[in-house]
Amino acid sequence: MSEECTHDCSNCSAACSSRDAAPQHDAPNPNSSVKKVIGVVSGKGGVGKSMTSALLACAMARRGYHCGILDADITGPSIPKLFGIHGRAMADDKGCWPIQSRMGIDVMSINLLVENEEDPVVWRGPVIAGAVKQFWTDVVWKDVDFLFVDMPPGTGDVPLTVFQSLPVDGIVVVASPQELVSMIVAKAVNMAEMMKVPMLGIVENMSYIVCPDCGKHINVFGNSHVDEVAAKHHLPVLAKCPIDPKLAELSDAGMIETYGGEFLEGAADACEKLLKK
Numbered sequence: 001m002s003e004e005c006t007h008d009c010s011n012c013s014a015a016c017s018s019r020d021a022a023p024q025h026d027a028p029n030p031n032s033s034v035k036k037v038i039g040v041v042s043g044k045g046g047v048g049k050s051m052t053s054a055l056l057a058c059a060m061a062r063r064g065y066h067c068g069i070l071d072a073d074i075t076g077p078s079i080p081k082l083f084g085i086h087g088r089a090m091a092d093d094k095g096c097w098p099i100q101s102r103m104g105i106d107v108m109s110i111n112l113l114v115e116n117e118e119d120p121v122v123w124r125g126p127v128i129a130g131a132v133k134q135f136w137t138d139v140v141w142k143d144v145d146f147l148f149v150d151m152p153p154g155t156g157d158v159p160l161t162v163f164q165s166l167p168v169d170g171i172v173v174v175a176s177p178q179e180l181v182s183m184i185v186a187k188a189v190n191m192a193e194m195m196k197v198p199m200l201g202i203v204e205n206m207s208y209i210v211c212p213d214c215g216k217h218i219n220v221f222g223n224s225h226v227d228e229v230a231a232k233h234h235l236p237v238l239a240k241c242p243i244d245p246k247l248a249e250l251s252d253a254g255m256i257e258t259y260g261g262e263f264l265e266g267a268a269d270a271c272e273k274l275l276k277k
């Protein structure tokens, strides 16, 4: 424990004995019921974290689970766009209600609260973190089996707030092959250890492209090291997703739910296992 320790972990990410006490999570909205909370994290932006959160929720919805996505990426919210949701979330005396996608996935994002979805959110870190907290304490997540939290990249204010405020049951790390995957996974593993949250495994996105003529897998970013890195941390590789122009097209059209790829079934299995624990 550092000499300056104030025993207030809310603004500090140091691993110290003060943090050893069981985390005090915030109470959810009294009308919410959430069985499992899964954090989806990445080391940097643009590696496909939102896409993974969305496809994972779709995979679980196809298995019959009621899913929600809490878009904790306040300054770069992309979840509503992937699902083609453009409405405004409504609130009543019970709380603020998510908007349902065509498949019935509950979505809450800052873009469903601002007047114009192109307005930038120009807020300081603590205000952003406070908004994410309210997505847990004020939003009605009704009868949700799996709530996926799409985090902003990195290990800043928001991931810290999510891990302290929400009872996260597991973390999925999304990485792309060209990233410094070893360092990024190590950071995620260390953060998970500090926060006492189990890591479910790694999803490698943009792993390869499939040649449209001969079907050969081409490793556009060179050979992947994800298997070695995962083995070093005793983690499973949950999925290796190709670069698929169809996926980009459907994402842009707000039709991600119609994507047929089943690359994330391994990740879905890992989430489902949590229910049986």
Ligand SMILES: Nc1ncnc2c1ncn2[C@@H]1O[C@H](COP(=O)(O)OP(=O)(O)OP(=O)(O)O)[C@@H](O)[C@H]1O
Binding pocket: 042, 044, 045, 046, 047, 048, 049, 050, 051, 052, 073, 076, 078, 152, 153, 205, 206, 241, 242, 243, 244, 245, 247, 248, 251, 252
């Ligand atoms: N496997 C893929 N094949 C084709 N396009 C992809 C794939 N994965 C992601 N994309 C596209 O790459 C872009 C970035 O993806 P996404 O928004 O999921 O990344 P992110 O890690 O969440 O980024 P940020 O942290 O900046 O929000 C999107 O336009 C998405 O459609």
